[in-house]
Amino acid sequence: MTDFALGRTSAKAPPRESTAWDRLMVNRNWLGFWFMVPAAGFLIFFLAYPLGLGVWMSFTDTRIGRAGVFIGLENYQWLADDSIFWLSVFNTILYTTVASIIKFAVGLYLAILLNEHLPFKAIIRAAVLIPFIVPTVLSALAFWWIFDSQFSIISWSLKQMGLIDHNIDFLGNANNARATVIFANIWRGIPFVAITLLAGLQTVSPSLYEAATIDGANRWQMFRSITLPLLTPIIAVVMTFSVLFTFTDFQLIWAMTRGGPVNATHLMATLSYQRAIISGFLGEGAAISTAMIPFLLAAIMVSWFGLQRRKWQQGEAND
Amino acid sequence: MASVAIRDVRKAFGATHVIHGVNITINDGEFVVLVGPSGCGKSTLLRMIAGLENISGGEIRIGDRVVNNVPPKERDIAMVFQNYALYPHMTVAANMGFSLKLRKASKDEIDSRVNRAAEILGLQPLLGRYPRQLSGGQRQRVAMGRAIVRDPQVFLFDEPLSNLDAKLRVQMRTEIKELHQRLKTTTVYVTHDQIEAMTMADKIVVMHDGLVEQIGAPLELYDKPDNLFVAGFIGSPAMNFLKGNVKANGKLEFVGPSNTRLPLGKAPASSDGRPAVYGVRPEHFTIADDGAEAEIQVVEPTGSEIQVVAKLGGEDVIAVFRERHQFKPGEKIRLKPNPSLVHLFDAATGKRLTA
Numbered sequence A: 001m002t003d004f005a006l007g008r009t010s011a012k013a014p015p016r017e018s019t020a021w022d023r024l025m026v027n028r029n030w031l032g033f034w035f036m037v038p039a040a041g042f043l044i045f046f047l048a049y050p051l052g053l054g055v056w057m058s059f060t061d062t063r064i065g066r067a068g069v070f071i072g073l074e075n076y077q078w079l080a081d082d083s084i085f086w087l088s089v090f091n092t093i094l095y096t097t098v099a100s101i102i103k104f105a106v107g108l109y110l111a112i113l114l115n116e117h118l119p120f121k122a123i124i125r126a127a128v129l130i131p132f133i134v135p136t137v138l139s140a141l142a143f144w145w146i147f148d149s150q151f152s153i154i155s156w157s158l159k160q161m162g163l164i165d166h167n168i169d170f171l172g173n174a175n176n177a178r179a180t181v182i183f184a185n186i187w188r189g190i191p192f193v194a195i196t197l198l199a200g201l202q203t204v205s206p207s208l209y210e211a212a213t214i215d216g217a218n219r220w221q222m223f224r225s226i227t228l229p230l231l232t233p234i235i236a237v238v239m240t241f242s243v244l245f246t247f248t249d250f251q252l253i254w255a256m257t258r259g260g261p262v263n264a265t266h267l268m269a270t271l272s273y274q275r276a277i278i279s280g281f282l283g284e285g286a287a288i289s290t291a292m293i294p295f296l297l298a299a300i301m302v303s304w305f306g307l308q309r310r311k312w313q314q315g316e317a318n319d
Numbered sequence B: 001m002a003s004v005a006i007r008d009v010r011k012a013f014g015a016t017h018v019i020h021g022v023n024i025t026i027n028d029g030e031f032v033v034l035v036g037p038s039g040c041g042k043s044t045l046l047r048m049i050a051g052l053e054n055i056s057g058g059e060i061r062i063g064d065r066v067v068n069n070v071p072p073k074e075r076d077i078a079m080v081f082q083n084y085a086l087y088p089h090m091t092v093a094a095n096m097g098f099s100l101k102l103r104k105a106s107k108d109e110i111d112s113r114v115n116r117a118a119e120i121l122g123l124q125p126l127l128g129r130y131p132r133q134l135s136g137g138q139r140q141r142v143a144m145g146r147a148i149v150r151d152p153q154v155f156l157f158d159e160p161l162s163n164l165d166a167k168l169r170v171q172m173r174t175e176i177k178e179l180h181q182r183l184k185t186t187t188v189y190v191t192h193d194q195i196e197a198m199t200m201a202d203k204i205v206v207m208h209d210g211l212v213e214q215i216g217a218p219l220e221l222y223d224k225p226d227n228l229f230v231a232g233f234i235g236s237p238a239m240n241f242l243k244g245n246v247k248a249n250g251k252l253e254f255v256g257p258s259n260t261r262l263p264l265g266k267a268p269a270s271s272d273g274r275p276a277v278y279g280v281r282p283e284h285f286t287i288a289d290d291g292a293e294a295e296i297q298v299v300e301p302t303g304s305e306i307q308v309v310a311k312l313g314g315e316d317v318i319a320v321f322r323e324r325h326q327f328k329p330g331e332k333i334r335l336k337p338n339p340s341l342v343h344l345f346d347a348a349t350g351k352r353l354t355a
């Protein structure tokens, strides 16, 4: 269109030298730059600035109400000798690994189940989303009651059935408390995994399963040879997000245990909050938060490679 | 290879009945085409043969075995889908060898069978590619390769050419036909394109609304359609139909719209005076002085022939001539159907009247 118009003018009169301004006005990169400015501004203001400030604070001895001075790596040296910090690192890794694996397995299973022809499919699909919709703090409070040492409905039911004779101390015992918060996290995280994988499953053309049926595949072989490989790209995305959310989880723990008993359920996020906000050592809290960054970057790298377009996804999609 | 017998087969999806008792016998090695308008139940019938749909009533046999309750993989059939249904994450070779792999065939056997099929279809240079890296025609061929590798009793094709462009379609049509002549595997081929049906089939089954209208060799259907539906469906451009009455006393002729007199070769005596439909194919008109008068509306030369739309007794008819007449719109011509090639149908039942 433009070429055509230009061709006509040049036929009439010799074209005038285009000025730098003219070139700038038609330069797509220049225009693109201006379109990007608002988004970039937002990102810098709301993401990069707080992140940078946090990292900077981790190198200072700032406290609430007192601007700090630069102290280099002193906060990190402190943390390196702090057994509670290392406990929180261990807890975070345990929490993330166990919860993510179970969320993935159960989520995938649910997604496959929901992809079948079930009666009341729409209602069941909606029901699966409930844990996701309920505000975390609310569900955490509910769990708190369910697992309360005196009023726990589980203990009560088991006692009524005569299986146990005294209450289970769900949140008072270290390992019980860990299992309990992991359970709560799984309960809350499964809908996201299940619904996203369900969306992925629905992109797999049913005729592939028909072709496989005729080729002689049984259900398991179809899952192994067709569903799983076709789902890998979406699994990579979902699990990255799931790992990131789990690793940085704060609300559930804070509402249910506040890191107790005796720091047994402290995650890096909750410990950071406790040191920085509750105790007022902003610099130290910032250092704990900053220490999460390498772990998160590692998780992102894994997914980055998982997300690389596979060979079969390349090429023209003229179907 | 095997014969296929379809006996009084019915299909209902819930309360919707889509196939109402179909009987077809397919002989060993035969190429049978199921043809009919969209929604008539061709795919459903094919999928019942494949075992992808349950059979609501009746019986399907492959060879001597009733397969109503036999799972697809034990029916020894191979199917080519309309969208090819190639596994996107497997190479061409893996796609073709998948069924053998599932049967736990040895790697050598898989390789040799895949290579043989690839050779037949000219796919060797593409064996390492993924489906996305293939053109439509190549994908089509891979889908056929996947079927050939299994060396099944019966090939089932569901509109395999409908995603290809016109030229490639003609080419693949020939290729499939050649393949059948070479392998001689019993084939059931579904299409809604009557040209495909005519050119490829040993035997055509014309379906309409879940019923078989007529079964026969292509030229049999063309020369002696059993009813108005088949007459109108087979042949392109379609047969012209004119409503009127048979006049049998005196000179046998057909009184068409606006009292147009049209010649009749023969007609059953019982048809005298009965309302009937007169059918004449566009290619069976000639220009003759004793023809019926018609006014030319549109002239469409295609090079090899001239197609003319004309008003005959107030009705549009289409005539095709191989001679290069110099027609002009508005011109009056005299069209004469070849009396030995016209068809007569009962107006009420649509059934063929001429023997």
Ligand SMILES: Nc1ncnc2c1ncn2[C@@H]1O[C@H](COP(=O)(O)OP(=O)(O)OP(=O)(O)O)[C@@H](O)[C@H]1O
Binding pocket: B013, B016, B018, B036, B037, B038, B039, B040, B041, B042, B043, B044, B045, B191, B192
């Ligand atoms: N799963 C289903 N549930 C309900 N009705 C169905 C189902 N599958 C097909 N039908 C109906 O059965 C009829 C026959 O469908 P079928 O797919 O066999 O048609 P077809 O002859 O193959 O048409 P086309 O040429 O368009 O492919 C249609 O009216 C269709 O609406």
Ligand SMILES: [Mg+2]
Binding pocket: B042, B043, B044, B159
């Ligand atoms: Mg169909």
